Amino acid sequence: MTSDRAADHGPQPAPGIDLDAYLARIGWSGERRPTAQVLRSVHRAHLLGIPFENLDPVLGSAPSLALADLEAKLVRGGRGGYCYEHNTLFAAALTALGFRITLLCARVVVGAAPGDVRPRTHMLMLAGVPGEPTPYLADVGFGSAGSLLEPIPLVAGAELHDSPRHHRLVNTPHDGPLEQWELQARTADGSWESQYAFTLEPFEAPDYEVINWHIATNPRSPFSHRVYAQRTTPNSHLSLSGRTLTVTAQDGTREERELADGAEVLSVLTAGFGIRLPEGTRLPE
Known part of the structure; x- marks a missing residue:
């Protein structure tokens, strides 16, 4: 199957993560084996453990993606990221846990007007579980109440x-040689809301370096001048957009x-979102 080949042969992130420190940061202490249950558990723990925030671009710099x-x-500094x-x-x-990873990129469609074509700017991945023929869509970086808490099998x-x-x-239909997938979230009224669309074309680390620079520094990018923060808790979801x-x-x-004002924004980021702000942080007016 195409999806299985993508999971087996996609680009692999560089090794060398301090796995002990990472798992301590997200509060996870299970058995370190590449199983579907471990994948679901670690995915949820990451969402609950590390907030989403874009303070670096707002404060004038593109965040480094070096591990x-x-x-x-994110692990030792008490910060979040996008x-x-x-x-x-x-x-x-x-x-490091033994899963096979394929890095992908999606078009965010939630909130788009009919006919709008947005660029592919959202990073996500397929996670292949040894011994299972179908990989899982995994994504801990979609800063939204519609984001996945756990991975979902790549099955239409x-x-x-x-x-x-x-x-x-x-x-979903589209013009192109690869089939297009769409993640949808159920809303409070029972309808399905599209979140993002993607194909299974693998992306490499340098691709994200280019996209990251554009999102962080382009003056027309909302991420370069407006604070966004998200935190998922066991009982609720907190979202900050501007003020x-x-x-x-x-x-x-x-x-x-x-x-x-900006002072209250910083206070809420610390107390409500659990973000450890750099000393002397001041938001642009």
């Missing part, structure tokens, strides 16, 4: 009740409030 720098920031940081780190950890029509969330994978703080409960109900 040592990611460990210093998709390239999260998924580069996660892919290295899964590789597959549904995942990653409680309290509910996802499915479908094939708008949204708390989504397990039943889908939402509460929003506007923060007063």
Whole structure:
């Protein structure tokens, strides 16, 4: 099958992760074997353990995707990151645990107007489990209440009740030689909302370096000038966009409030999102 070949022969992240430190950071202490159960468990632990945030671009720099720098920031530094940081780190950890990793890139479609074609800017991956013919879509870097809590098998029509969330994978039509996949999330009203679309073309680390630079430094990129933060907890999902703080409960109900100023934003990032801010951090006006 095409998906199995992709999982077997895709680009592999560089070795060398401090697996002990990473697993301690996400609070995971299970048996280190490349099984589907371990994949689901580590995936959920990462989502609960490390927040999503884009402070580096807002403060004027493109974050490094070097593994040592990611460990210093996300593992030891008490920080979070955005998709390239999260998924580069996660892919290295899964590789160290014995999973086969194929790196992919998706077009984010949630919130897009009909007919809009967005660039492929979101990093995700396939994780192959030894002995299983079908890989799993894994993604710990999609900063949204619609993101996967656990990986989902790469099977058309597959549904995942990653409680309290509910996802499915479908094939969608498009112009191109490769079949297109779409991740959808169930909304509070019972409808399916498209999150992102992707093909199984493998991507390499230098591809993400280019995309990362564009997203972090392009003045038209919202990530370069607006604070975004996400934190998933066992009971809720916290989202910060600019000064708008949204708390989504397990039943889908939402509460929003506007923060007063940059000082309150920094306070909420520390107290609510668990982000250890660099000393002297000040947000641009």
